[in-house]
Amino acid sequence: MSLFTAVEMAPRDPILGLNEQYAADTNPNKVNLGVGVYFDDNGKLPLLQCVQAAEKAMMDKPSARGYLPIDGIVAYDSAVKSLVFGEGSEPVTSGRVATVQAIGGTGGLKIGADFLKKVSPDAKVLISDPSWENHRALFTNAGFVVDTYAYYDAAKRGVNFEGMLASLKAAAPGTIVVLHACCHNPTGYDITPEQWDQVVAVVKAQGLTAFLDMAYQGFGHGIQEDGAVIQKFVAAGLNFFVSTSFSKSFSLYGERVGGLSVLCADKEEASRVLSQLKIVIRTNYSNPPTHGGAVVAAVLGNPELRALWEKELGEMRVRIKAMRQKLVDGLKAAGVQQDMSFITQQIGMFSYSGLSKDQMVRLRTEFGVYGTDTGRMCVAALNSKNIDYVCQSIAKVV
Numbered sequence: 001m002s003l004f005t006a007v008e009m010a011p012r013d014p015i016l017g018l019n020e021q022y023a024a025d026t027n028p029n030k031v032n033l034g035v036g037v038y039f040d041d042n043g044k045l046p047l048l049q050c051v052q053a054a055e056k057a058m059m060d061k062p063s064a065r066g067y068l069p070i071d072g073i074v075a076y077d078s079a080v081k082s083l084v085f086g087e088g089s090e091p092v093t094s095g096r097v098a099t100v101q102a103i104g105g106t107g108g109l110k111i112g113a114d115f116l117k118k119v120s121p122d123a124k125v126l127i128s129d130p131s132w133e134n135h136r137a138l139f140t141n142a143g144f145v146v147d148t149y150a151y152y153d154a155a156k157r158g159v160n161f162e163g164m165l166a167s168l169k170a171a172a173p174g175t176i177v178v179l180h181a182c183c184h185n186p187t188g189y190d191i192t193p194e195q196w197d198q199v200v201a202v203v204k205a206q207g208l209t210a211f212l213d214m215a216y217q218g219f220g221h222g223i224q225e226d227g228a229v230i231q232k233f234v235a236a237g238l239n240f241f242v243s244t245s246f247s248k249s250f251s252l253y254g255e256r257v258g259g260l261s262v263l264c265a266d267k268e269e270a271s272r273v274l275s276q277l278k279i280v281i282r283t284n285y286s287n288p289p290t291h292g293g294a295v296v297a298a299v300l301g302n303p304e305l306r307a308l309w310e311k312e313l314g315e316m317r318v319r320i321k322a323m324r325q326k327l328v329d330g331l332k333a334a335g336v337q338q339d340m341s342f343i344t345q346q347i348g349m350f351s352y353s354g355l356s357k358d359q360m361v362r363l364r365t366e367f368g369v370y371g372t373d374t375g376r377m378c379v380a381a382l383n384s385k386n387i388d389y390v391c392q393s394i395a396k397v398v
């Protein structure tokens with residue numbers, strides 16, 4: 001009898017499980033569209049030039065690695081604030097945003113969730129139906145009851161916006177609503193700016209707490225454009241949360257660079273909130289790691305490197321869009337009868353293809369084309385070499 005005799009085997013992470021299956025697949029044509037990672041046209045994970053330049057400058061002037069402050073690198077936090085709320089914007093200049101460096105976007109969500117559990121212990125959390133699969137687990141583990149708001153309409157191939165609004169209108173005051181700021185994962189369908197106005201109005205009227213998950217800023221329409229939703233919440237006079245991830249936008253997945261920003265009523269309130277966020281961090285992992293945050297701060301803080309980053313991010317965004325069009329054209333050329341043009345209406349890294357679980361399983365087992373059982377495919381993993389094969393494979397299963 002061991003202490004762990006009664007410990008049950010936890011279910012495997014669905015996406016990481018797919019990766020293992022992909023790695024073991026001997027099909028020479030195999031394509032991994034399962035995991036949410038951007039690959040370049042050669043199928044390689046990019047190492048951005050702006051990152052290389054920042055790292056070279058750091059190597060040329062090596063520095064010792066002391067502990068960072070609990071809330072992270074000062075220049076990093078201020079760069080995140082400006083990126084999220086706008087350089088020189090009122091929330092930034094007034095000092096009413098509390099921002100902390102976090103271990104990826106996941107870390108930002110978790111710090112926010114743990115802090116919210118202290119502030120609103122009885123609040124319910126609503127996530128979109130469907131959502132990034134970790135949202136539910138993360139907020140459940142932080143002690144919340146998690147439910148969903150309507151989002152995807154499979155028949156319509158788009159957002160069930162009336163349903164979404166109705167869910168939010170029915171939510172009790174104080175309910176925490178997790179919203180995808182842009183590039184909805186997994187569906188690829190975002191709501192329009194006018195629909196955001198309505199969501200903001202309901203959040204305000206109902207007294208809900210918005211938690212904006214911004215994991216793909218710059219992957220949708222542009223850095224400013226994707227951040228525009230934040231401005232709407234600011235303009236409505238709301239207090240809200242924003243988690244930031246640089247995993248995708250800097251291709252720094254493994255460095256775990258992200259952040260959490262909380263917009264407060266005023267500077268004094270922000271300092272109290274920050275002090276509580278620091279307690280959450282201190283009691284979890286004490287302080288964040290140095291390297292990724294230093295790289296991002298160096299790039300965002302240097303006009304030349306920042307321009308290079310914006311150019312490289314723009315290239316990733318444009319390439320994904322081109323792949324969406326190639327996918328639509330290629331499916332048609334491969335003989336798929338149904339109109340697949342909805343793929344170009346989707347945005348960001350993912351596409352809900354509308355394929356059934358059976359079709360996704362066939363794609364995987366017969367053709368080595370890996371997507372999730374829900375029909376989600378990572379468009380950012382398509383390239384000029386694998387696109388024809390993917391289109392022909394899909395044509396054979398639909």
Ligand code: PMP
Pocket residue numbers: 036103104105106107132180185213215245246247256257258
């Ligand atoms: N939120 C969403 C919607 C995501 O898609 C992801 C990454 N897949 C994250 C948060 C987490 O980002 P990170 O890898 O930086 O923790």
